[in-house]
Amino acid sequence: MKRRSFLGLIAGSAVTAYLNVTRAATGGDEAGTVFRHGVASGDPLGDRVILWTRVSGQSKSRVRVRWQVAKDPDFREVVARGRVRTGPERDYTVKVDADGLEPGIAYFYRFRAGGETSTTGRTKTLPDGRLDAARFAVVSCSNHPYGYFHVYRDIAEDEEIDAVIHLGDYIYEYGMGGYATEYAEVLGRIPEPPVEVVTLADYRQRYAQYKADPDSQAMRARMPLIAVWDDHEITNDAWRDGAQNHQDDEGSYAGRVAAATQAYFEWMPIRGEARSAESRIFRSFRYGDLLSLIMLDTRLYGRDAQPDANGESDPERIGRRLNDASRRMLGAEQEAWFERELEQSSAVWQVIGQQVMVSPVRTPDLEPIVDMEADAGLPRDMRKRLVEVSKSNPPMLLDTWNGYPHARQDFLAAIARHSNNAVVVTGDLHTSMAGDLIPEGGDAPVAVEMITTSVTSPGFDQYLPQQRPGAIRDATLDFNATLRYMETSRRGWLKLNVTRDDVIGEWHLVDGVQAPNYTKSVDRRLRVATGEVGKGLQDA
Ligand SMILES: [Fe+2]
Numbered sequence: 323m324k325r326r327s328f329l330g331l332i333a334g335s336a337v338t339a340y341l342n343v344t345r346a347a348t349g350g351d352e353a354g355t356v357f358r359h360g361v362a363s364g365d366p367l368g369d370r371v372i373l374w375t376r377v378s379g380q381s382k383s384r385v386r387v388r389w390q391v392a393k394d395p396d397f398r399e400v401v402a403r404g405r406v407r408t409g410p411e412r413d414y415t416v417k418v419d420a421d422g423l424e425p426g427i428a429y430f431y432r433f434r435a436g437g438e439t440s441t442t443g444r445t446k447t448l449p450d451g452r453l454d455a456a457r458f459a460v461v462s463c464s465n466h467p468y469g470y471f472h473v474y475r476d477i478a479e480d481e482e483i484d485a486v487i488h489l490g491d492y493i494y495e496y497g498m499g500g501y502a503t504e505y506a507e508v509l510g511r512i513p514e515p516p517v518e519v520v521t522l523a524d525y526r527q528r529y530a531q532y533k534a535d536p537d538s539q540a541m542r543a544r545m546p547l548i549a550v551w552d553d554h555e556i557t558n559d560a561w562r563d564g565a566q567n568h569q570d571d572e573g574s575y576a577g578r579v580a581a582a583t584q585a586y587f588e589w590m591p592i593r594g595e596a597r598s599a600e601s602r603i604f605r606s607f608r609y610g611d612l613l614s615l616i617m618l619d620t621r622l623y624g625r626d627a628q629p630d631a632n633g634e635s636d637p638e639r640i641g642r643r644l645n646d647a648s649r650r651m652l653g654a655e656q657e658a659w660f661e662r663e664l665e666q667s668s669a670v671w672q673v674i675g676q677q678v679m680v681s682p683v684r685t686p687d688l689e690p691i692v693d694m695e696a697d698a699g700l701p702r703d704m705r706k707r708l709v710e711v712s713k714s715n716p717p718m719l720l721d722t723w724n725g726y727p728h729a730r731q732d733f734l735a736a737i738a739r740h741s742n743n744a745v746v747v748t749g750d751l752h753t754s755m756a757g758d759l760i761p762e763g764g765d766a767p768v769a770v771e772m773i774t775t776s777v778t779s780p781g782f783d784q785y786l787p788q789q790r791p792g793a794i795r796d797a798t799l800d801f802n803a804t805l806r807y808m809e810t811s812r813r814g815w816l817k818l819n820v821t822r823d824d825v826i827g828e829w830h831l832v833d834g835v836q837a838p839n840y841t842k843s844v845d846r847r848l849r850v851a852t853g854e855v856g857k858g859l860q861d862a
Contacts, residue, residue, distance in 0.1 A: 355378065355379075355438060356377050356378055356379060356380075356435055356436040356437075356438040356440075357375055357376070357377065357378070357433065357435075357438060357439075357440040357441065358378045358534060359375070359376040359378065359530060359533040359534055359539075360375070360440075360441065360533060360538070360539030360542055360543060361373070361374065361375045361431070361432070361433065361440050361441060361442075361443040361539075361542065361543055362374040362375070362443065362542035362543075362547060362590075362591040363431065363443055363445035363542075363545075363546045363547070363591055364546050364547040364548060364549065364590070364591030364592055364593075365546070365548060365591065365592055365593040365605075365607075366445065366446060366447050366448050366485065366546045366548075366607070367447065367448055367607070368423075368425035368426075368447055368448045368449075368450050368608075369421055369422065369423050369424070369425065369447065370419055370420060370421035370422075370423055370447070371419075371420055371423065371429070371445050371446075371447055371546060372417060372418070372419055372420075372591045372592065372593055373389060373391070373416075373417070373418045373420050373431050373433075373443070373445070373591070374415070374416065374417050374418075374590070374591035375387070375415075375416045375433045375440055376413070376414055376415045376416060376530075376533070376589070377408060377414045377416065377435045377436060378414065379436070380414055380436065382409070383409050383410065384407050384408075384409050385407065385408050385409060385414060385435060385436070386405055386406075386407055386435065387405065387406050387407070387408060387416050387433055387434070387435040388403070388404070388405050388433065388434045388435070389403065389404055389405075389406065389416075389418050389420070389431065389432070389433050389434075390402070390403045390431065390432055390434075391403070391420050391423070391429050391430070391431045392429065392430050392431070393427070393429060393430070394430065395430045395442055395444070397430065397432070397442075401422070401423065401429070402420050402421070402422055402423065404418065404420075406418055412588050413526045413585070413588050413589070415588040415589055416433065417588075417591070419593060423447050424447065425447050425448060425449055425450035426446075426447060426448070426449030426450060426453075426610075427446065427447055428444060428445070428446045429444070429445050429446070429447070430442050430443065430444055430445075431443050431444075431445060441539075441543055442543070443542070443543045443544075444543065444544055444545065445545065445546045446484055446485070446545065446546060448607060448608060448609060448610075449609060449610040450610055451610055451611065452610060452611055453609055453610030453611060453612040454612070454821060454822060455612070455819070455820065455821045456484050456609045456612055456613060456820045457482045457483055457484055457817065457818065457819050457820070458483065458484060458485055458486070458487050458673075458817070458818040458820075459477040459480065459483045459485075459486045459487070459545075459815050459816070459817060459818075460486075460487045460489065460675075460747045460749075460772070460774045460815060460816040460817075460818055461473065461474075461477070461486060461487070461488055461489065461749070461774055461777055461815045461816075462488065462489040462490055462491055462552065462677075462749025462750060462774055462776060462777070463490075463491040463552075463554075463749060463750065463752055463775075463776030463777055463778070463779040464491065464492060464493075464532070464538070464776070464777035464778055464779075465491070465494045465502050465776070465777075465778045465779040465780075466493070466494070466511055466513070466531060466532050466535065466778070467494075467498075467502060467503045467505065467506035467509070467511045467512065467513050468502040468503070468504075468505060468506075468511075468778045468779060468780060468835065469505065469509065469511075469778035469813070469834075469835025469836050470509070470537065470778070470835050470836070470837075470838065470840075471535055471537035471538050471541075471777055471778065471835075472537065472813075472832045472835055472840040472842075473777040473778070473813060473814055473815050473832060473835075474535075474537040474538050474540065474541040474777065475537040475540055475541070476814075476815065476830060476832065476840075476842055477541050477544075477545075477815055478537070478540040478541040478543075478544045480817070483544075483545050483817075484545070484609075485545055485546045485547070485548050486541065486545055486546070486547045486548070486549075487548050487549075487615070487617075487675050487747060487818075488547055488548070488549035488550070489550060489552065489675060489676070489677055489747070489748065489749030489750070489774065490549070490550055490551045490552025490553075490554070490555060490621070490677050490749055490750070491552045491553070491554040491555070491749065491750065491776075491779065492532070492549065492551070492555060492590070493525075493528050493529060493532050493554060493555060494513075494554045494779075495518055495519045495528070495554055495556070495557045495558070495567065496513065496518055497513055497515070497516050497517035497518040497519075498512055498513050498516040498517075500513075500518060501558075502779060502780055505836050509836065513528070513531070514527055514528065514530070514531040515527050515528070518557075518567075518572075519582075520572050520573065520578060520581075521581055522581040522584060522585060524581075525581055525582050525584075525585035525586075526585050526588070526589070528585075529585055529586075529588075529589035530589075533589065542591075546591070547590070547591055548607060548615065548617060548675070549590055549591075549592060550603050550604075550617050550618070550619060550675065550676075550677065551583075551586055551603065551619075551621060551622070552621055552677040552678075552749060552750055553565065553621055553677075553721075553750075555582055555583075555586055556578065556579055556582040556583070556621075556622065557578065557582075559628060559631075559721050560579075560621055560622060561621070561622070561625040561626065561627050561628060561631065562622060562623070562624060562625050562626065562653075563575065563627065564627065564631065564632075566628075566631070579622065580596070583596045583601050583622075584596040587601065593605075602619070602623065603617070603619050603623075604616075604617060604618050604619045604623065604652075604656050604659060604660070605617055606663050608667075608669065609669070609820075610669075611668070611669055611670065612669055612670055612671065612820060612821075612822065613669050613670065613671040613672070613673050613820050614663065614667035614669045614671070614672050614673070615673045615675060616660065616663050616664070616667075616672060616673070616674045616675070617675045617676070618652060618656065618660065618674065618675065618676040618677075619652070619656065619677075620651050620652060620676050620677045620678050620723075621677055621678075623652065623653055623655075623656055624650050624651070624652050624653015624654065624655065624656050624657075625650070625651055625652075625653070626649045626650050626651075626726075628720050628721050628725050629643035629644050629720045629725050630720045630725070637714075640720070643725075644717075644720075644725065644727060645728075646728070647728040648728075649726055649728065649729060650726070650729050651723060651726045651729040651730070651733070652729070652733070657732070657733075657736070660733075660736060661736045661739075661740065664736060664737065664739075664740035664741050664744075665739075665740045667740075667741070670743060670822055670852060671743045671744075671745065671820055671825060671852075672737075672740075672741045672743060672744045672745075673744075673745050673747065673818070673820065673825075674737075674744060674745070674746045674747070674769075675747050676746065676747075676748060677748070677749055677750050678719075678721065678722040678723060678748065678749075678750045678751075679718075679719065679722040679723060679724065679748055679750065679751055679755070679771075679773060680722075680723045680730060680733070680734075680746055680748060680759055680771050681755070681757040681759065681771050681773075681802070681804060681805060682717065682723075682724060682727070682730070682762070682802075682804070683717070683718045683719075683724065683757075683798065683802050683805065684715045684716065684717055684718060684801060684802060685711075685712045685715055685716055685717070685718045685798075686712065686715065686794075686797035686798055686800070686801040687712055687713055687715070687797070688708060688709045688712035688786075688794075688797075689709050689712070689713070690789065690793075690797075691788055691789060691793040691794055691797055692705055692708070692709055692786055692787065692788065692789070693787040693788055693789050694706065694709075696787035698784075698785075698787050699784065699785040699786055699787045700785050700786065705786070708786075715801070718798075719751075722750070722751075727762070731761055731762055734759055734761040734768050734769070735761060737759075737768050737769050738761065738768040741768075741769070742853060742855065743825075743852055743853065743855055744768065744769035744770075744855060745769065745770055745771075745772065745818075745825050745827075745850065746759065746769055746770070746771045746772070747771075747772050747773075747774065747816065747818065748771055748772070748773040748774070749773070749774055751773050751775070752775055752776040752779045752780065752781040752782075753773065753775055753781050753782060753808060753809065753810050754773065754774065754775040754807065754808065754809040754810075754812075754814065754816070754829045754831065754845065754846070755771075755773040755805065755807060755808045755809075756770070756771060756772045756773065756805070756806045756807040756827065756846075756848050756859055757770070757771050757802070757804045757805040757806055757807075757859070758770055758771075758804045758806065758858035758859060759771050759804070760804055766856040766857075766858075767804075767855055767856055767857075767858045768855065768856075769855060770850045770855060770858060770859050772816055772818070772827040772848070773816075774814070774815055774816035774829075775809070775812070775813055775814050775815075775829070775831070776813050777813060777815070777835075778813055778835045779813075781810050781811070781813075782794050782810040783810050783811045791811070792810075794810055795808045795809065795810050806848060806858070806859045807829075807846050807848060807859075809829065809831065809845055809846070812831040812832060812833065812834075812845070813831065813832055813834075813835050814829060814830050814831035814832055814842070814845070815829075815830050816828070816829055816830070817829075817830055822852060823851065823852055824849050824850060824851045824852060824862075825849070825850050826847055826848070826849045826862045827847070827848050827849075828844050828846075828847050829844065829845045829846045829847075830842055830843075830844055830845075831843060831844075831845045847861070847862040848860065848861065848862055849861070849862035
């Protein structure tokens, strides 16, 4: 681990782990129930859906697991069933692509192995034909040691949700003493293993801990997941060929990516298997004639290095990289795929799910904002350098599309060519935000962006102490005319309500994640009307 460049320190995934922890030996399975990681479903299509579970306490090389899908929660009307085998080569995870289903139907599923039956999960296939409404929970950044997954619980209790769109940072790689672990001991959420995860065994153990969480299990058992990874499923500020938080003494980067993505495909209800470091996770889902959900990989597949990668802090060299039109975010193949997806979508809406902020946000002068005397947050010397750098109003966070302005211009141009009704949903920022997406030199939005905050991960307010509450929000909104909304203090999720008339985003926020109980409220509702994306976001 090393200290990252201060330009990138402003928010989001971009925080250094402060302490190194010596790697320790990690344990295996403990005794207990067979299905202690719950169930999940994901990647629904019109006739099939991925069903997932894991069997625990097994040491045999082959374990047989039976599964059932029914139309009712009592399994009187079973419509599909089968047997699969699992074993140590896939960490005893089970993934079934249950087919022969009907479109637009809620199904119930369960597994049986080792003399036990799993809890019953509920899922839903994609609807076909005319569709009037679809509703999604959009989430990102669930850092287990930093707090309770109240947000997952809150989503589980919403009866309207068709699917959860998880935009990544489903796990974090850090060990005890690293980023956002200051409450881990008191909350009983010490990372497992207690060190930064690097090997396949490490990543598997980390997923096992996250998946044992009861709030996570409640959400997964209620609705299908459509998930993509961001950086922390691998390591902080990852790109195709490296990462801020990957060092030579941690082995080859390609080897680490292979381990991380193998564990992801084992433990997440995503269709397919990890094949190599170049596993494709960009894919699309069609909700009848209402919307195409296009999921992108802005992280690993085609991303060139960030302008401040490898500790680069020289403003001139960073500037040259920003101006280099050849630097890509998606890579040529994914760009071509994205354009075809937009072109072929005849649905009313194109909803684009991707990881990092698209809005061209510049950093306001932080001098009148940051409290240099406060004991909390980033160390004072880092705060001081941040304030100095902010005086030239640099693009905020070079790990976002802000570090790839030419690729962003091409991305928005592709949307403008093929879509009249585009909404981009974004994670990673640990901040609720929304804005209009206007290409450089243009005068009207070609899409709008809605950014969900984190499930638990700390935001601006936790590591950049302010002279008065709301100061960062106010200055950022004042300085960036395309932004419509920003909330920096609370964690939560974005409810996306898609109809033939409009898309309404609702930011559902909780009052805290370190207390066992919580209260929630809807902080803001913003609307974009069908055929009127050019007018941008309006209050709803
Ligand atoms: Fe994050």
